[in-house]
Amino acid sequence: MQRIKCTVSYDGTAFNGYQVQPGQRTVQGVLEKALTKVHKGKFVKVISSGRTDAGVHAIGQVFHFDTDFSIPEEKWPVVLNSILPDEVVIVSAKYVQDDFHARYSVKQKEYRYKVMLGKRRSPFTRDFSLYYPYQLDLEAIQIAARYFIGEHDFTSFCSTKTDKEDKVRTIHNIKVEQDDLELTFSFTGNGFLYxxxxxxxxxxxxxxxxxxxxxxxxxxxxxRDRKAAGKTAAAHGLYLWQVQYEEN
Amino acid sequence: MQRIKCTVSYDGTAFNGYQVQPGQRTVQGVLEKALTKVHKGKFVKVISSGRTDAGVHAIGQVFHFDTDFSIPEEKWPVVLNSILPDEVVIVSAKYVQDDFHARYSVKQKEYRYKVMLGKRRSPFTRDFSLYYPYQLDLEAIQIAARYFIGEHDFTSFCSTKTDKEDKVRTIHNIKVEQDDLELTFSFTGNGFLYxxxxxxxxxxxxxxxxxxxxxxxxxxxxxRDRKAAGKTAAAHGLYLWQVQYEEN
Incomplete structure (x- = not known):
């Protein structure tokens, strides 16, 4: 058996989230279905860096799986993309050591959140950024963002539906950048709560x-109270941008 | 009665083209439905600069309608956008003279066609540009494009399903520009065949x-034979970019 690390990009619009759920179309579900097909019906389990919610997109989600097929690594994306629906694209694949684990070996994750400003919404970005037609004080946002950097208990910024006990996480950096009418928030950290x-x-x-x-x-x-923070911004502006590991 | 000129942007993906057809969801259909609702059930006819095919998008399609409602012109987009589906956005509205006609007064149209290059397709542009993973000689394309500029009989470049007799049109300019992996063809002319x-x-x-x-x-x-030209590129890369009129 050999372990493969894959980077996958997906448009989350048409999925009921990442994680497999009975009777639902999920990203993990279509990945496992495609891999199982390649393995001639033998079920292949996919382990990812973490789940993403319904409507959330990914530029560089990472998962691993084990295989006894010896296909050159650069062929794996070609084989899988020929089976996968158009909303899911394998960007790269790499043979890795057996101790690589897509979830436990994560060193850092980057998420981005896109907001579209302007007087009129655009029909082309409606699933890919939050439309926000109101005036924004960018400097105030920048100042506020700095308070999140570092190690904090993020209980106030975590859904009460979480099953995680430990709410302490470290945010390494937050960038807020405006390009024409598009505002992008970038977050890097060692992990992010629900x-x-x-x-x-x-x-x-x-x-x-x-x-x-x-x-x-x-x-x-x-x-440390969810009710103290603001509203949860809509899922469709959020992208799992990249996942970094110690090696690979 | 007052005549209003509207500019509308739409994502053509979810429509069966622009023109009203019985039992089909069309852009003209949703526009007329929204306007008829505003006019309390009195049918309002929409006249556009021309139809677009199923899957074709618009940044600046133009249409006109007549109304006896006196709403300030800047309010029309707000009222209509609150009724229209998210895929259709009224960008602007303007009261015009009675002799303005969205189709007959057209001076020039601009279409753009987007092609996405690169080793992997992107899940985010699949409905908004043609994915073309092969090597392209941009210089050869530029040289070839110049032959189309000017007045020509475009019979070879027109669907045989057309109902137009006169196939002579003038292309004012064609630009072919590459920005990273995105190739954009821009066409301006006095009119374009099917x-x-x-x-x-x-x-x-x-x-x-x-x-x-x-x-x-x-x-x-x-x-002057359709079979002499190349294949029809897919609809989803095409955008009606803007329509210019003598005045307004």
Whole structure:
């Protein structure tokens, strides 16, 4: 058996999230179906860096699987992409050591969140960024964003539906950049809780529109109460951008 | 009664083309439905600069309608966009003279066609550009494109399903520009026949991949035979970009 690390990009619009659920069309589901087909009906389990919610996209989600087929690594994307639906594209594949694990070996993840500003919404970005037609104070957002950097208990910025006990995570960096009408939030960190990026973005948008002050962020963090933070920003603006590992 | 000129942008993916057809979801159909709703059930006819095919998009399609409602012109987009589906957005509206006609007053149209190059297709552009993973000779395409500029009989570059007798049109300019992996063809002209842009693009791609020589273009034009030209490029790469009028 050989272990393969794959990088996959997907449009999350037409899926009921990443993780396999009975009777639902999920990204993991179509990946396992394609791999099982390649392996002539023998079920192949896919282990990813983590799940993404319904409507959330990925540029560089990572997963691994084990195979006894010896196909050259550069052929794996070609074989799988010929079977996968158009919304899911294998970007690269690589044979790795047996101790590589797509979830446990993660060193850092990057998420991006896209917001489209402007007087009129665009019919072309409606599934790919949050349309936000209101005035935003970019400087206030930048100031507020800095309070999240570092190690914090993110209970206030985590869905109450989580099953994780430990809510302490480290955000390495947050960038907020505007290019014409597109505002992009980039987050890098050692891990992110359930809905964490979307709740941070929702809260930063409240800061940007004047409903919260930047100085309230540390207060909200200290409350460790989901109700203290802002609304969860819509799923369709969020992208799992890349996953970094110790090696590979 | 007052005449209103509207500019509309739409994602053509989910429509069976522009023109109203019984039992089909069309762009004109949803526009007339929205306008009829605003006019409390009184049918409002929409006249556009021309139809677009199923899957073809628009950045700046133009239509006109007549109304006896006196709403300030800047309010029309707000009212209509609140009713229209997300795939159709009214960009602007303007009261115009009674002799303005969205079809007959057209001075010039611009179409653009987008092609996505690269080793892997992207799940995010699959409905919005043609994926073309083969090597292209951009210089050969540029040379070939120049032969189309000017007044020509475009019979070879028109679907045989057309109902137009006169196949003479003038192309003012063709630009072919590459930005990273995106190749954009821009066409301006006094009018375009059925499938004309898509057949020209399909033929230029055959030139780019070496299956045809640039010097064959004048020969194909002279043949006045659809079979002499290349394949019709897929609808989903095409955009009606803007429509220009004498005034307004």
């Amino acid at each position: 809905n964490m990026v979307r709740i941070i973005v929702g809260t930063l948008l409240e800061v940007g529109s004047g409903r919260k002050k930047p100085e309230e962020i540390p207060v909200i963090l200290n409350k | 499938n004309m842009v898509r057949i020209i693009v399909g033929t230029l791609l055959e030139v780019g991949s070496g299956r045809k020589k640039p010097e064959e273009i004048p020969v194909i034009l002279n043949k």
